[in-house]
Amino acid sequence: MLAGRKTLLIVTGGIAAFKAIDLIRLIKKAGGEVQPILTQSAQEFVTPLTAGTLAGNAALSELFDLTRESEIGHIELVRDADLVVVAPCTANFMAKMAHGLADDLASTAILARDKHVIVAPAMNVKMWEAAPTQRNLATLIDDGMQIVGPDDGEMACGEFGPGRMAEPDTIFAAIEDYFQATDDTLPLAGKRILVTSGATREPLDPVRYLTNASSGKQGTAIAAALRAAGADVEFITGVAEVPPPNGVNVTNITTAQDMYDAVHEALPCDVAIFCAAVSDWRPRQAGTEKIKKKGDGEAPSLEMVLNPDILKSVAALDPSERPELVIGFAAETENVIEHAKAKRERKGCDWLLANDVSAGTGTFGGDSNSIIFFDDQGHEVWPRMSKQEVGMALTDRIASALNSQK
Structure with a gap:
């Protein structure tokens, strides 16, 4: 997947x-x-000789290298x-990137970049949590940079918390995912796909809420399979x-209303x-204070209202949208x-x-799923498989349907 791809590290x-x-x-x-x-x-931590030898390219550090700068070297590098x-990315370098400082080669x-940037922050937990760092982080995200990590864990200084650089295999997975998604030979390259996942929570009062047992595993597996097939994935999750x-x-x-708004905005x-x-x-009406027991032990009554129907609202959009x-x-x-057949007709979706x-199936929270697939032709029963396999099977079917319409 990375053959012929060059990473500026x-x-x-x-x-x-x-x-x-x-x-x-x-x-x-x-x-x-590399x-x-x-x-x-x-x-002070890694020698240019070690990095350059392993990379097969001399490690660079000097902005005013006369040989390279005769070819406008710092521009050539990113082009x-x-x-x-950027791994690791210190708090100082985050600040430089956020404020556009350019006082060294890096x-x-x-x-001067015109390429995607993946940033793996690494610093003391207090430096990471500091307000200036968080402001700089928000700026980098707004600038389109992708942040990987940091992880929670013990620091070299002995403190514990967020700030450890993500492990190399995690950063490498992000690199692979980026190149995979930008490979125009993949079946869903250039396609923008929205996926909702997880469980919503409806507050009863400041400490209680209504929710369900969804783990988010199936939606996550679907999004991962779509990404691997080259799709640009909008992932909206509870x-x-x-x-x-x-x-x-x-x-x-x-909440469900949050999800409705996020879906239509996407x-x-x-x-x-x-x-x-x-x-x-x-x-x-959610309580603004914790709902207390009544003195007589009687449970409080709750007046419920319907949430917006997200699936139906999107299925009913004008064909142009x-x-x-x-x-x-x-x-x-x-x-x-x-029930599923009736739901598909009621919602107006293409596939369901x-x-x-039910109890005993292990679907909610489990790692496998049994799917019955519905479309205009009727329904078909898929064999029980892992949720990752369900994601890949659905991705293959989506790719076939979209490509058949070309």
Whole structure:
């Protein structure tokens, strides 16, 4: 996947710089090319000889290298690369990137970039949590940079918390995902696909809420399979037991109304897949204070109202705005085929994937799923398979449907 792809790897000064060596090895093993740039501080932890030898390209550090600058070297570096990765990225270098400073080769290359940038922050937990760092982080995200990590864990200084650089294999996975998604030979390259996932929560009062047992595993597996097939994925997720896949654009929501708003804001798209377990109802009025027991032991009554129907609202859009494929999910506990068929007709979606989530099936929260697939031709029963396999099977069917319309 990385054959013929060139990564410009900027290593900044921090104890995590030693992990950059493993990252170089992973990229090279996958057939990719690496051009290292080491800041002056990085060279306190990793020598240019070590990085350059493993990369097969001399590690660079000097902005005013007369040989390279005769060819406008700092511009040539980023134009020649397919991707820029900063790992580790210190708090100081984050600040430089956020404010457009360019006082060395690394920061000048970033300012002159015309390529995607993946940033792997690494710093003390207090530095990471500091308000200026968080402001700089928000700026980098707004500028379109992709952030990987940091992880929670013990620091070299002995403190514990977020700030550890993501492991090299995690950063490498993000690099692979990026190149995979930009490969125009992949079946869903150039397609924008929206996926909802996870569970919504409807507040009853400041400490209680209505929700369900969805783990988010199926929606996450679908998004990962779509990304692997080259799609640009908008991933709108409620509460989930698993993290979002690498390389997707994530929007976190809490309530059904939040999800409705996020979905319509994310349109237009080529395909919309509604895998989230959305609460059908919410309290008409959530309490502003914790609801207390009554003295007589009587339970409080709650007046419920319907939440907006996200799937139906998208399926009913004007053809000029409606996705080519609108795909729903139906979690049923009885009469699965009958109820799912009626739901598809009621919602107006093109496809519907139904599953039995009754007690004992292990579907909610489990790693496998049994799907009954509905479309205009009727329904078909898929064999029980892992949720990753369901994601790949659905992705293959989507690719076939979209490509058949060309």
